Amino acid sequence: MNFVKNKLVVVGAGMVGSAVLNSVLSLNLLSEVVIIDINDNKAKGEALDASHTTSFAYSPNVKVRAGNYEDCADAQIIVITAGPSLKPDDKLDRLVLADTNVKVTDSIMKNICKYTKDAIIIVVTNPVDIATYYCQNNFDYPKNKIIGTGTLLDTARMRKIIGKKYNVDSKNVHGYVLGEHGGSSFTSWSDVNIAGIPFNQLNDIFKDHYKVDKDEVDKEVRDSGIEVLKLQGYTSAGIAMSVSRLVKAMLLNEQSILPVSSTLEGEYGINDVALSIPCIITSNGIEKKLEIPLSKDEVEKLNKSADNLKSIIKGLNTNK
Structure with missing residues (x-):
């Protein structure tokens, strides 16, 4: 072509x-x-x-x-x-x-x-x-x-929330929101860090700042899109920038690692459902899906997210 x-x-x-x-x-x-x-x-x-x-x-x-x-x-x-x-x-x-x-x-x-x-x-x-x-x-x-686009926008929201709480540039916050772009999404806290400082050590380093509650952050991430919807009637800017991030990674063949939605084929023991895990993005699209280390609890949350989506897929009869 x-x-x-x-x-x-x-x-x-x-x-x-x-x-x-x-x-x-x-x-x-x-x-x-x-x-x-x-x-x-x-x-x-x-x-x-x-x-x-x-x-x-x-x-x-x-x-x-x-x-x-x-x-x-x-x-x-x-x-x-x-x-x-x-x-x-x-x-x-x-x-x-x-x-x-x-x-x-x-x-x-x-x-x-x-x-x-x-x-x-x-x-x-x-x-x-x-x-x-x-x-x-x-x-x-x-x-x-x-x-x-999956949880790419959710991940951006999570990083912004944590960066604001610790008063640092959110681009120095690393980690992912995984699973469904919706109610069963979750932050992979075992991977979250600021400039290499693991999440469980952040409160010791940033002593003067508010102690971050994981559940509160996850709820705020999940509710962010709905809050924007309620306030202005639609959401557009965040998702548009997410698309641009993907487009740039593809056009420049960046090999960037971004959390996007794709059908899993055995990753974390999950098959036949699309949800977000980190993927290497190139000019060919998804070059590789990465099975990053997750805690047992996080793997359970990912499976719960998969089950939630599978029930919808089954109801739609989208299987070939």
């Missing part, structure tokens, strides 16, 4: 799709961005608005336009954001979107597969673990080239 160098397609021109469009443009790494939406005028409006930003100094002359699924044929990366999102008055659980958004994802994947099986697909549509599993296991598409 001859790709158009650094061409990206965004499927879905809603709040998230629009935020993704503007976020990836700010990377200054793309030559062409195409946005697709069932509402063609919405896609054209978003593309036109975003295209005007390329006239400013230090902005590359990116070609930004509305398009259709034929544009996937020579794209390097496709981002799926389409499908209804939670509203503040809904039951605040991403899994309630499963039935509707699996149908949306099915239609999108069928259209993409008409034109390519080479592009890397980033799945954003919620519930992202269910959508990712469906895309990876119901189409003849390389699994390593389909990546769910």
Whole structure:
């Protein structure tokens, strides 16, 4: 396949799709961005608005336009954001979107597969673990080239929360939120550290700061997205930056280790469900899934997360 160098397609021109469009443009790494939406005028409006930003100094002359699924044929990366999102008055659980958004994802994947099986697909549509599993296991598409954003945003939230509590730059906080992007996610506390200082030693080093409670942090991470939803009616900025982080890692072949959603194949004894563990991200997509050391309790939480998602998958009859 001859790709158009650094061409990206965004499927879905809603709040998230629009935020993704503007976020990836700010990377200054793309030559062409195409946005697709069932509402063609919405896609054209978003593309036109975003295209005007390329006239400013230090902005590359990116070609930004509305398009259709034929544009996937020579794209390097496709981002799926389409499908209804939670509203503040809904039951605040991403899994309630499963039935509707699996149908949306099915239609999108069928259209993409008409034109390519080479592009890397980033799945954003919620519930992202269910959508990712469906895309990876119901189409003849390389699994390593389909990546769910998973707990990448949850991990960013966790690092921000801990950095704020200890009054340090959150980029110096290391560790992951794993499992489901949702109610059963958890922080792998055995791996959390600040500049190499293990979590269980932080309170001795940072004596003047608030003693961090693990359960409180996990709850705050899980509730963060819902809090944003309640306050402004939608979430977009955080997930858009998560997509940009993945796009950059792919375009630059960074070999970065990021927690993303993919179908497990024996890692931690878990099979046939998509959830997040750390993965090496390259220009080929997921190069390797890493079975990092976890405590017995953390492995149990990961299995609980898997069981939670499997029950939804079984109900949707998404198995081949």
